[in-house]
Amino acid sequence: DAGITQSPRHKVTETGTPVTLRCHQTENHRYMYWYRQDPGHGLRLIHYSYGVKDTDKGEVSDGYSVSRSKTEDFLLTLESATSSQTSVYFCAIKSGIGYGYTFGSGTRLTVV
Amino acid sequence: LAKTTQPISMDSYEGQEVNITCSHNNIATNDYITWYQQFPSQGPRFIIQGYKTKVTNEVASLFIPADRKSSTLSLPRVSLSDTAVYYCLVGETGANNLFFGTGTRLTVIP
Numbered sequence: 001d002a003g004i005t006q007s008p009r010h011k012v013t014e015t016g017t018p019v020t021l022r023c024h025q026t027e028n029h030r031y032m033y034w035y036r037q038d039p040g041h042g043l044r045l046i047h048y049s050y051g052v053k054d055t056d057k058g059e060v061s062d063g064y065s066v067s068r069s070k071t072e073d074f075l076l077t078l079e080s081a082t083s084s085q086t087s088v089y090f091c092a093i094k095s096g097i098g099y100g101y102t103f104g105s106g107t108r109l110t111v112v
Numbered sequence: 113l114a115k116t117t118q119p120i121s122m123d124s125y126e127g128q129e130v131n132i133t134c135s136h137n138n139i140a141t142n143d144y145i146t147w148y149q150q151f152p153s154q155g156p157r158f159i160i161q162g163y164k165t166k167v168t169n170e171v172a173s174l175f176i177p178a179d180r181k182s183s184t185l186s187l188p189r190v191s192l193s194d195t196a197v198y199y200c201l202v203g204e205t206g207a208n209n210l211f212f213g214t215g216t217r218l219t220v221i222p
Contacts, residue, residue: 031208042199043156043212050208058209090155100146101210103155 003027006091006104013111019078021107023091025071031094032074033101034058034066036087043090049074081111116200121217130187132216134200137181145176145183148199150215156199160185187218195220 003026013019023032034046035058045058047066055066063085067075078085091104117135124130136145144163148156160167162174162183173186187194199215 033208035212040214042214045209048208056208092155095158100148100158100161101156102158106153106155 004091004093004102004104006089006107008107009105010108011110013081013109015082015111016080019081019109019111021076021089021091021109023074023076023104025074025093027093028071029093029095030071032068033092033094034064034074034076035090035092035103036060036085037090037106038087046076046089078109081109083111085109086111115211116202116213118198118200118213118216120214121219123219123221124190125221126191127189130190130194130218132185132187132198132200132218133182134185135182136200136202139180139202140204142204143202144205145174145180146201146203146210147172147174147185148201148212150197150199151195156212159198161205190218190220192220192222194218 005024007022031050033048035043037043044060046060046064047058049055049068052068065077089107092101095102144161146161147159149159150156160169160172160174162176164176167174175184197215197217199212201210203210
């Protein structure tokens with residue numbers, strides 16, 4: 001959708017293992033975001049990036065780290081996955097004034 | 113960030129016009145109102161954005177009264193494919209931490 005892809009689409013991992021989710025965009029947008037979505041909580045911002053190597057924390061950043069070494073890629077890492085991080089993760093880009101955000105299709109992560 | 117309040121769920125028959133109202137009593141001068149639509153297993157999709165009065169596009173209309181403390185998303189002649197969750201967001205266009213809330217689950221009935 002609009003040049004934004006997430007990988008993997010689904011992942012099952014064990015508690016305590018590291019996990020990296022990837023978001024790739026083809027439109028050269030400066031701002032990229034990682035959200036998680038859980039029942040009863042809507043979407044909550046984890047981290048965002050406003051340029052290469054420029055990132056900041058969101059509402060629920062504990063237990064997550066991010067990196068952005070290239071404009072097109074924004075990585076979300078769970079250093080040691082926990083069951084509370086079982087969720088659907090969405091990446092988004094800011095599409096410009098008047099156009100809101102464009103979201104990827106999501107990654108469903110299950111931590112067992 | 114201005115928080116929003118919207119109904120948890122709504123049902124409508126096919127072909128009817130649906131109006132979803134969102135309350136945002138603490139909206140700030142620089143805040144815009146934006147609506148998103150989310151289908152199951154997909155990310156939210158931008159529908160419409162406005163600041164005041166009325167905005168219309170090929171998908172929906174957005175009505176904003178003069179005091180801007182509420183807004184109404186209007187979907188004309190809904191079909192089964194409009195069954196989704198609709199989110200109302202309030203914030204500056206340049207903001208990086210928009211509050212999505214839990215949205216309104218619209219179910220269109222045949």
